[in-house]
Amino acid sequence: MNPDRARILKEGRGERGPVVYWMSRDQRAEENWALAFAQELASKRGSPLAVIFSLTENFLGATARQYGFMLRGLEEVEEALAEKKIPFALLRGDPGETVSGFAEEHGVGAVVTDFSPLAAKRSWSETVMQRLEIPIYEVDAHNIVPCWRASPKQEYAARTFRPKIRRMLPEFCDELPRLKVHPIPWDLGEGVDWDRIRRAIDVDRSVPEVDWIAPGERAARKALRRFLDEKLSAYDGERNDPSLQGQSDLSPYLHFGMISAARVALEAAGRDADPTSRAAFLEELVVRRELSENFCFYNPGYDSFAAFPDWAKKTLDDHRDDPREYLYDQKELEAAETHDDLWNAAQMEMVLRGKMHGYMRMYWAKKILEWTESPEEAQRIAIYLNDRYELDGRDPNGYVGIAWSIGGVHDRAWGERAIFGKVRYMSRKGAKSKFDVRSYVERVASWS
Numbered sequence: 232m233n234p235d236r237a238r239i240l241k242e243g244r245g246e247r248g249p250v251v252y253w254m255s256r257d258q259r260a261e262e263n264w265a266l267a268f269a270q271e272l273a274s275k276r277g278s279p280l281a282v283i284f285s286l287t288e289n290f291l292g293a294t295a296r297q298y299g300f301m302l303r304g305l306e307e308v309e310e311a312l313a314e315k316k317i318p319f320a321l322l323r324g325d326p327g328e329t330v331s332g333f334a335e336e337h338g339v340g341a342v343v344t345d346f347s348p349l350a351a352k353r354s355w356s357e358t359v360m361q362r363l364e365i366p367i368y369e370v371d372a373h374n375i376v377p378c379w380r381a382s383p384k385q386e387y388a389a390r391t392f393r394p395k396i397r398r399m400l401p402e403f404c405d406e407l408p409r410l411k412v413h414p415i416p417w418d419l420g421e422g423v424d425w426d427r428i429r430r431a432i433d434v435d436r437s438v439p440e441v442d443w444i445a446p447g448e449r450a451a452r453k454a455l456r457r458f459l460d461e462k463l464s465a466y467d468g469e470r471n472d473p474s475l476q477g478q479s480d481l482s483p484y485l486h487f488g489m490i491s492a493a494r495v496a497l498e499a500a501g502r503d504a505d506p507t508s509r510a511a512f513l514e515e516l517v518v519r520r521e522l523s524e525n526f527c528f529y530n531p532g533y534d535s536f537a538a539f540p541d542w543a544k545k546t547l548d549d550h551r552d553d554p555r556e557y558l559y560d561q562k563e564l565e566a567a568e569t570h571d572d573l574w575n576a577a578q579m580e581m582v583l584r585g586k587m588h589g590y591m592r593m594y595w596a597k598k599i600l601e602w603t604e605s606p607e608e609a610q611r612i613a614i615y616l617n618d619r620y621e622l623d624g625r626d627p628n629g630y631v632g633i634a635w636s637i638g639g640v641h642d643r644a645w646g647e648r649a650i651f652g653k654v655r656y657m658s659r660k661g662a663k664s665k666f667d668v669r670s671y672v673e674r675v676a677s678w679s
């Protein structure tokens with residue numbers, strides 16, 4: 232493994248004791264750099280190895296939909312680890328507390344965790360670092376180029392980030408790691424009673440699970456193969472047409488780390504497919520996705536108005552008091568009760584399917600800006616709805632997608648107009664000229 236994928240969060244003391252991989256964001260057994268690093272460390276020390284996951288309930292507005300998807304994926308992780316003689320423990324409660332409590336109780340000698348640029352994980356890691364005196368490592372198992380290496384600062388736009396990440400890709404396109412049978416046993420007792428956990432957790436059950444997408448590593452690899460075989464070559468022409476289904480549908484898997492982005496990129500790059508489509512897909516998967524990570528990593532206010540670029544804040548301020556032709560509150564928007572059937576269809580696609588089409592996400596968020604009292608309110612409602620219904624919610628891509636739509640993040644200034652100021656505008660007329668709006672609206676209506 233390229234050693235730059237890992238960094239030490241705390242030097243600590245402790246040459247003895249088992250090694251623990253605190254799995255958080257990269258919920259897979261195979262091709263997981265953080266787990267591979269932990270296994271190597273444990274092997275070098277002649278120590279046992281375990282994987283722990285700490286389950287927080289009511290996490291940032293997540294519902295039974297996202298919990299169900301995640302828990303089924305974790306169940307598969309436990310099985311895959313058992314085949315390699317690595318025990319898995321599911322802890323319940325605030326991870327800062329439970330992870331350090333577990334380490335203290337079991338005399339753990341080192342903790343390895345995966346990287347996330349988001350506030351919750353960073354604050355849990357802080358607590359673990361304060362409580363424990365042992366070495367704590369962080370490995371970026373989510374990005375192809377580790378976020379802290381891709382750029383030392385917040386990037387202005389894709390055009391400034393692209394050359395940097397492209398330059399570094401060869402250095403980080405090494406062969407993905409395979410998990411080995413761990414030779415030193417560690418008995419952590421009975422496995423997890425998943426049915427009991429599913430019944431016991433305190434989550435909002437009013438947003439149900441969806442059945443069109445199966446969770447877990449195996450399903451993720453199958454979805455990747457299907458996309459590469461059937462859709463990659465047409466991606467450039469079809470991905471922006473919501474009446475077709477030209478996207479990969481990989482975002483829920485990528486979000487929960489059920490598949491490695493590096494695996495997806497390697498397979499796509501190696502395919503004999505239409506070159507324009509292949510390049511367009513890799514641009515989204517690598518440049519755009521890792522640009523979102525860069526934004527959240529270097530800008531802790533990523534989910535606030537303060538994170539918008541100065542030109543956008545000024546222009547949105549200038550147009551704060553512009554009259555709104557339509558004004559909706561959160562409840563009306565959530566119930567898809569607007570005058571615009573295209574917007575309502577997008578909202579219902581998310582509510583019913585748990586994944587709104589990518590093109591519609593931009594239109595959807597921009598209309599929330601147009602129809603609510605302020606940009607702050609628009610951003611708050613968009614994040615609330617996105618994170619409540621989308622399977623891939625609570626992701627850097629979501630915070631950045633919303634900030635792009637409402638606050639011009641990673642975009643440039645456009646012609647000035649009411650409410651939006653110089654932030655890019657999108658209209659229903661524009662959508663109609665791009666795709667068959669009727670067919671999209673009818674398809675969504677057929678699901679309810």
Ligand SMILES: Cc1cc2nc3c(=O)[nH]c(=O)nc-3n(C[C@H](O)[C@H](O)[C@H](O)COP(=O)(O)OP(=O)(O)OC[C@H]3O[C@@H](n4cnc5c(N)ncnc54)[C@H](O)[C@@H]3O)c2cc1C
Nearest residue numbers: 478479480481482515516519520589592623624628629632
């Ligand atoms: C308002 C708004 C909200 C969004 N919310 C989320 C969210 O909560 N979670 C999320 O993962 N994405 C979000 N996106 C980004 C994008 O729309 C989704 O990643 C994409 O639609 C997921 O579907 P897919 O995997 O089938 O995409 P594909 O088109 O097949 O793309 C493959 C992968 O490339 C990456 N990607 C694609 N488009 C983008 C983009 N615009 N920015 C960054 N990475 C991209 C994703 O990792 C995606 O899985 C949002 C965008 C907007 C405008």
